[in-house]
Amino acid sequence: MDATQQLFTEQLAMLGIALSEQQLEQFETYFSLLVEWNEKMNLTGITERGAVYEKHFYDSLTLAKVVDFNEVSSLADIGSGAGFPSIPLAIAFPHLKVTIIDSLAKRIRFLEEVASRLALAGVSPIHGRAEDVARLKAHRDQYDIVTARAVARLAVLNELCLPFVKAGGTFVAMKGTDISEELSESKYSIDKLNGSLVRVEQMQLPSEGADRHLLLIAKTSATPPTYPRKAGVPLKSPLVKPSVQGLSL
Template sequence: MAITGLARRDEIWQSTLGWQPGDAQWAQFQALYQGILAGNEQINLTRLTEPDDFWEKHLWDSLSGLWPWLGKGDGSDQRPDWAQSVTIAQVIDIGTGAGFPGLPAAIAYPDWTITLLDATQKKIRFLEELALEMGLTQVRAIADRAESLGHRPHHRGKYDLALLRAVGPVSPCVEYGLPLVRVGGMAVLYRGQWTPEEEATVERVAAQLGGELTAVQSWQTPLTEGMRHCVYLRKVRPSPGKFPRQPGLPAKKPL
C-alpha cells in the first residue's frame, strides 16, 4: 500500500515563519518523513506518523525555534537585532530523539554543521544511517549524555546554537545546554505553555550558568492552533566548571 506524502503548504510556511522550502529541501522533508516511518517499524521513534501531525508537530515546530535566522519571522523585513549578532556554524540538538529539530534544521540550513545528541544508542545508529541515506553530510550523531558531553574539551563551549526540544523541565534544560554553547552563542528551549514562574526560573538558572534570557516567542500552531513558546538564552560568560553536574542530578535536583 502506498504511503501518503506530506502536503507542502508553502503559504503557511511563508505567512508564519517568513520562509518556505525550495524544491530540493521539500524533497528532503518528504524523504525524512518516509525514513522516519520506516524506522518506526523497528524502533519507537514517534507517535506522530499521520502526515498533518508530522508536518506541524515535527517539521514546522522544529523550524519555529529557528525563525530569527529563517527570514522575517516577526512580520518585519529583518531579523531581530539580537539574532543578527549571532553567527551560526556549529549546532547541537540535545536529546534529539527521532532527529528533531536537528534533521529539519540540517535540511533548512545546509551550511550548518549539526550534531545530534541522544543517550540511546539505537536511535543514534538509526539517525546516522538516515542522514547518510539523505545526503546530509554535515550531520553527525553522538550517543552520550549532555551532562558528560558538557565537560569534554572538544564540545564544551564550542557550539553557536544549542536546541532543546521535548527534553524536560526548564531548569535541567538550561543546565544541559549553556555549558556547550560558546560565549556569544545561544540556546533555544522549545516549550508548550509558558508561565511567569518558568520565566523566573530560567532567568535565575541561566544567570548561574553564564546566560541571560533574551526573548520568548509565542506561537499558535498553524493547523491545530495549539500554543507553543520558544525561549532564547544568550551565553554572556563562561559557565562555571562544576556545571553541568553529574548525570541525573540536573533532573533529580534542579537548580
C-alpha cells in the first residue's frame, strides 16, 4: 500500500468503510483504465492519481454518510459519465445491484470494460436516455437508491431520477457549492414527482476542502403517469413554478 492508498484508506475509515486488499486493487485498476481510456475520449479533466482518489473515488463514497448500504440492495446511477459514484460504490459494497444509465454509447463501452475487468458482476451499464429508460417496467419505481452527480440543476434531476426510485426509496443528489437557489427552484418538481426533501448534508473534501452537498429526497408514492416527459424536454423546460419559468436556469 503506497501513500495515496494509505490516505484513501484513512479517509474512508471516517466514513465507516474498510476495504480489503482486493478492493484496493480494484480501485487501482479502475484508475488505470480511466487514464487509459481518457486518452481516447473525454471522461474526466482530473487524471492526477491523488486527485482522482479524492475528487472521484472518495467523493463518490461520501454517500455512505447518508445511506446505510448494508440495508440497501439496488442502486441506479443516472448520467454516470465515467462511473461516478456507481463504480466506487459497487467496489466498496459488492452486494449491491447497480444499474448505470448514460446516453453516450462510448461511455457505456468504457463502463462495460470496467465492470468486466474488475469482475463487478452486479453492475449493469445501460445505454439510453433517462427519460426513456424510466418508462420501462423493469426500471420504473424499482430502486432503493437513485443518485446523480453533477449532471444538471436539481429541478431537472428530479424529473430524470425520481421516476426510478421505488416508493419508500431515496434519491440522493450530489452537488457542489452553493445550492440555495437550486433548492428553492426545485420544490415544485419534488412535489409533482411525489418526493419529499428529507435533509441536506454538507461536507468538505478532506484534503482540498471543497464544499459538497448531499440532498436526500424520499419517494412517497409511485411516479405520476405524466412523468418523465419526452427525452430532452426536462432539460429544455424544467419543472418549475410558472412564475419563475422565464428565469435563466
